[in-house]
Amino acid sequence: MDFGNIIDAALSQALGPQAIVFALAAIGLNIHFGYTGLLNFGQSGFMAIAGFGLAVSVVRFDLPFFVGVLIALVTPVLLALVLGVPTLRLRADYLAIVTIASSEILRLILGAVEFKDVFGGSNGLTGFVRPFQDLNPYSGPLDLGIVSWSRSDLWSLTVGWILVALGCLLVWALMRSPWGRILRSIREDEDAVRSLGKNVFSYKLQALILGGVFGGLAGLFHVLKQGSAVPTDFNTTFTFYAYAALLVGGAARVLGPVVGSIIFWFLVAGLGELFDQLTDGSGVNLPTWLMTDTQASLVRFIVLGLGLMLLMIFRPQGIFGDRREIAIDAR
Amino acid sequence: MPANLKRSTGEAATASLVDVPRVPGAPKPDPIVKGDNITRTFGGLKAVDVQHIEIQRGVITALIGPNGAGKTTLFNLLTGFDVPDTGAWSFNDKSLAKVAAFKVARAGMVRTFQLTKVLAKLTVIENMRLGATGQRGEKIWSAPFKSLWGSQEDEITARADELLERFKLDAKREDFAGSLSGGQRKLLEMARSLMVDPELIMLDEPMAGVNPALKQSLLGHVKSLRDEGRTVLFVEHDMDMVREISDWVIVMAQGQIVAEGTPESVMADPAVIDAYLGAHHDTDLTELDPAELEAQAEAELDAEAAAEEAKE
Numbered sequence: 001m002d003f004g005n006i007i008d009a010a011l012s013q014a015l016g017p018q019a020i021v022f023a024l025a026a027i028g029l030n031i032h033f034g035y036t037g038l039l040n041f042g043q044s045g046f047m048a049i050a051g052f053g054l055a056v057s058v059v060r061f062d063l064p065f066f067v068g069v070l071i072a073l074v075t076p077v078l079l080a081l082v083l084g085v086p087t088l089r090l091r092a093d094y095l096a097i098v099t100i101a102s103s104e105i106l107r108l109i110l111g112a113v114e115f116k117d118v119f120g121g122s123n124g125l126t127g128f129v130r131p132f133q134d135l136n137p138y139s140g141p142l143d144l145g146i147v148s149w150s151r152s153d154l155w156s157l158t159v160g161w162i163l164v165a166l167g168c169l170l171v172w173a174l175m176r177s178p179w180g181r182i183l184r185s186i187r188e189d190e191d192a193v194r195s196l197g198k199n200v201f202s203y204k205l206q207a208l209i210l211g212g213v214f215g216g217l218a219g220l221f222h223v224l225k226q227g228s229a230v231p232t233d234f235n236t237t238f239t240f241y242a243y244a245a246l247l248v249g250g251a252a253r254v255l256g257p258v259v260g261s262i263i264f265w266f267l268v269a270g271l272g273e274l275f276d277q278l279t280d281g282s283g284v285n286l287p288t289w290l291m292t293d294t295q296a297s298l299v300r301f302i303v304l305g306l307g308l309m310l311l312m313i314f315r316p317q318g319i320f321g322d323r324r325e326i327a328i329d330a331r
Numbered sequence: 332m333p334a335n336l337k338r339s340t341g342e343a344a345t346a347s348l349v350d351v352p353r354v355p356g357a358p359k360p361d362p363i364v365k366g367d368n369i370t371r372t373f374g375g376l377k378a379v380d381v382q383h384i385e386i387q388r389g390v391i392t393a394l395i396g397p398n399g400a401g402k403t404t405l406f407n408l409l410t411g412f413d414v415p416d417t418g419a420w421s422f423n424d425k426s427l428a429k430v431a432a433f434k435v436a437r438a439g440m441v442r443t444f445q446l447t448k449v450l451a452k453l454t455v456i457e458n459m460r461l462g463a464t465g466q467r468g469e470k471i472w473s474a475p476f477k478s479l480w481g482s483q484e485d486e487i488t489a490r491a492d493e494l495l496e497r498f499k500l501d502a503k504r505e506d507f508a509g510s511l512s513g514g515q516r517k518l519l520e521m522a523r524s525l526m527v528d529p530e531l532i533m534l535d536e537p538m539a540g541v542n543p544a545l546k547q548s549l550l551g552h553v554k555s556l557r558d559e560g561r562t563v564l565f566v567e568h569d570m571d572m573v574r575e576i577s578d579w580v581i582v583m584a585q586g587q588i589v590a591e592g593t594p595e596s597v598m599a600d601p602a603v604i605d606a607y608l609g610a611h612h613d614t615d616l617t618e619l620d621p622a623e624l625e626a627q628a629e630a631e632l633d634a635e636a637a638a639e640e641a642k643e
Contacts, residue, residue, distance in 0.1 A: 104351050173475035178460070178468035178484065185450045185461050191412065192448035196527055197436035198469070206471050 002277065004146065010270030011147040017225040020160035021047075021218050023240040026249070027167045028214030033243070034251035035175060037187030039096035042083075043242055045103030046076045046212045048234035052110055054220055058128035060118060069220065070072060076216030080209040088204045100300035103236060105210040111231035121183040125228035132224050152153025156225040158271075160289075162223065162260055167214060172292035173253045183207055184252070209289030244308055250318030259319060267307070271300035340558060344390040344578040345439060351579075353592035356383035361529055363388040363562050364409070364440075369525065370586075371404055378404045379415070380586040386531070391553065391563040393573045393594070395582035398609050402566045403445060403585070406535055409438060410442045411435040422531065441529035445536045445566075447516040451509030453636075455500060458508050459491035459518060460484070464524025488613030491526060496521040498552065516546040518612075532556055534565035538572050551574055574598065 015017060025043050032038040053072035057063040063071070083102055087094045093166045117123065136155040141148060149157060174180050184205050185193045190200050223229040239265065249260025275296035278286045291299055309320070340454050362385040371379040379401040394402050407413035408422060411432035419428045422440050430438075450458050466487065467473055468480030495501045498518045503511060504601050510520060517537055524532055535555065538546060546569075554576055558561050567573055573580060573594060580597040581589040584606045589599055597603055 050642075169473060174471070177474035177477070178480060179465045179471055179474035181453070181457060181461055182469060188450040188452055189448045191444070192450060193461070194412070194432040195410070195436055195442055195444070195448070197433050197441070197464050198461075199431075199433050209471070210471075269537060276557075 005279070006182070006270055006273045009148050010266045010275035012139075012149065014262045014266035015147070015157070016025045016149070017153060017156045017160060017221075017263070019261045020157070021222045021225070022165060022242055022245050022261035022264065023164045023258045024160075024218035024221060025215050025238070026246040026261055027164070027171060028211035028218065029239075029242055029246050030251060030257045031171065031183075031207055031211035031214065034246065034253070035180065036204060036257070037092065038088075038204060038208060038211075039092055040099045040208070041096050041209065041236070041239055042101075042103030043215045043232040043237040045099065045106045045219075046079060046215030047222060047238070048106050048217030048231065048236045049079050049108060049219070050228045051219035051223040052125070053216075053236070055120075055125040055128050055223060057120060059120075059125045066130065067127070070090030073213060074218045075214055076212040076276060077209050080205070081211040083270065084205045084208040088201055088208065091309045095137060095299075100239075103234070103239065107231050107234050110234075119231070120229075122231060124228055124233075126228040126233070128229075129224050129227045133227075149270060153225070156221075159230060160221055160225070163217060168254050168258060177202075189253075244304075249310070249313060249317055250320035253318070253320040253322075256318055263319070264304075267304055268300060271303055272297055275299055276327030333483060338374055338611055341578070344387075344557060347390065347515065348387060348593065351387075351621075352617070353590075353596050355588040355591050356381075357385070358593050361386045361388045362386060364420060364422055364564075366409070366420030367419065369408060370403070370408060370416045371401075371408055371413065372416055377586050378417040379408060381405065383420075383590055384581070384588060386562065386564055387579060388562050389557065389560060390578040391557050391565070392579045392581060393577035394566045394581050395568070395570075395573055395597075395607065396585060396589075399585075401586040402583055403535060404586075406566065409435075410440060410533065412442075414488075429495070435574070436453060436527060438528075439528075439530040441524045441527045441531070441535065442533040443517075443524055443535055444518045446608075447513070447520050447541065449508040449511065449516045449519050453508055454494065454505055455503045455508055455511070455519060456488065456505065458492055458496060458523050459526055460487050462523040463487040464527055494522045494525055496580060497555075513543040517541055518545075518552070521549075521579075525556075529561065531562045532566065534563065534567075536566050536568065538567055538569045545632065547571070584599055594630070613614040 025047060028046070029040060030044055032040040050072040053075040054068040056067040057071045058065055063100075079102070083095070083098050088100050109115060110124075111122045113121055115121075116252070133152060133155070136152065138151050138154050141150050142154050148238065175183070181256070182193060182198055186200055186203060194200050219234065226233075245260040245264040246257045247260070248263050249258065251254035275291065278284065279291055279293040279296045315321075347360060349390065351359055354605045361626065364386040366381060366384045369379060369384070370377065372515070380499075394405070396402055402414065408415045408418070409427075411427070411430055411434070414429060419426060421427060422438055425438065427435055427438060427440070435631075453461070465484055466480065470499075473479040492501065492504070495504060498521065500515065500518055500522065508516070511519060521534065534553070537549060541549060550572060553563060553565070576632070577594050580592060580594050581588055582597060582603050588599050589606060590603050592600070
């Protein structure tokens with residue numbers, strides 16, 4: 001067994017572009033769910049609409065790249081308005097239903113044969129990230145010994161982690177303010193906030209928009225680091241993995257979603273590599289009745305799910321959470 | 332405190348109501364709330380059916396009545412937490428019918444809840460700060476920059492600390508509100524609503540679940556609200572409290588106002604006694620001889636049984 005490979009695989013994913021996508025999406029979910037108590041089960045929809053917002057404007061409408069980026073950041077705002085205005089006056093579950101449905105609708109429309117001329121069907125769109133790669137200041141790959149990244153990944157990482165850092169800074173600044181206090185209060189009891197003269201609906205909408213823009217940022221970054229926008233990348237499992245990452249790190253904590261995403265990908269990639277090596281027929285191997293090489297990549301998610309359950313039982317507040325906040329429950 | 336609040340006293344409050352007729356829907360000399368034809372039905376049940384109601388400014392008005400009389404529903408309607416089928420009402424001559432709850436609160440009419448709504452996972456002081464209105468830091472564009480709202484936050488905190496001290500909650504300042512006892516939550520909710528600086532404060536069963544020791548201080552706090560010039564409207568089942576602190580009592584039954592008057596006159600009203608209080612509302616049960624009580628109860632039961640038999 002080669003532990004070096006396992007650590008390499010785990011670290012390059014944990015600090016790599018995929019973890020950044022999750023971190024950005026989970027920062028958005030943290031604003032929705034962690035701070036405001038909004039159940040957005042369609043974060044992948046916000047990602048998809050932003051990713052394709054860029055791709056379609058550049059590929060189909062020949063707009064300049066940076067105009068495309070701007071459009072990509074406006075589209076999640078529009079989606080949040082469409083989803084939020086009719087549902088945020090209702091009970092919390094309505095938002096959950098509407099968001100999960102809309103993200104599926106978006107994904108199916110984006111991948112539909114009928115709209116192949118616009119969205120490129122199931123293959124999606126490519127050829128719009130040139131200007132992003134042209135900005136790459138690095139001359140070669142980075143090799144840190146145990147972990148290495150290609151030149152283009154290195155550029156993605158730089159941009160991505162800067163975005164994550166700025167995002168955390170913004171969330172920190174917002175959540176210590178009276179604005180953040182209102183969001184946390186809405187999470188506890190909307191009616192109490194209303195009775196004190198605050199327009200709850202407006203604040204929920206603001207939170208939905210802001211978190212949605214972070215989802216859009218995640219989608220934007222995803223298509224940039226990948227060089228293509230593919231509809232199947234934005235399926236609902238993504239939203240739930242992002243939720244898992246958020247809960248691992250600790251909801252309603254500024255760094256919770258970031259640390260959670262890093263740990264999530266460390267485990268997914270590390271366990272994947274470990275199980276691969278344990279079933280590849282050389283060196284130490286698990287008996288085949290326990291696990292075969294075709295099962296290896298799936299078993300890691302079973303183990304991960306088990307881990308998440310144990311976490312919820314023994315440390316429900318996540319890694320960064322405040323135990324006292326969980327321990328008291330008014331109802 | 333708003334400039335238009337005039338300090339008042341119990342005597343002044345009583346004096347202002349001397350000439351008011353003791354009838355349901357009686358007009359008041361200086362009403363802060365005026366409502367007409369307010370109805371709300373749930374299915375076939377008419378929960379609230381109020382022809383006319385006026386609440387006198389600067390006094391403590393109690394709203395009493397049996398369970399299901401529509402007191403809390405009326406509260407919900409007046410404060411925008413529920414929408415009426417029909418009706419119009421004004422607050423300071425400004426129509427507030429079908430206005431959103433948060434606007435009602437901003438207009439100066441703030442309520443508390445029967446089941447307290449403290450924000451359990453916020454600290455006591457954060458609960459208090461939330462109540463302040465017109466905070467610059469509540470706007471998303473200025474929120475990230477503490478320099479824009481920091482000084483205002485300090486003023487708010489100072490005001491909150493004063494109120495916490497007044498309500499004897501200063502020792503709990505940094506505790507999560509969820510760790511407070513039921514009575515302390517009632518106090519916190521009342522203190523928090525004062526952060527809004529309301530002209531009219533509406534308390535929904537402020538005494539429910541409060542231990543006797545705390546009751547006395549709560550009574551004092553409610554009186555002090557009136558004495559600093561605010562108007563108080565409260566729903567309560569605790570007759571001792573109603574008798575002790577209210578200047579005026581409105582009795583509801585089956586959605587309608589059935590009687591109005593001073594506490595003494597209302598509690599002497601046979602219709603009210605019949606509908607709500609029961610014949611023994613005035614006797615302190617602990618002072619009676621147990622044997623006598625038992626005899627009384629038995630006599631009543633016998634009478635009831637006899638009545639039943641007579642019907643059949």
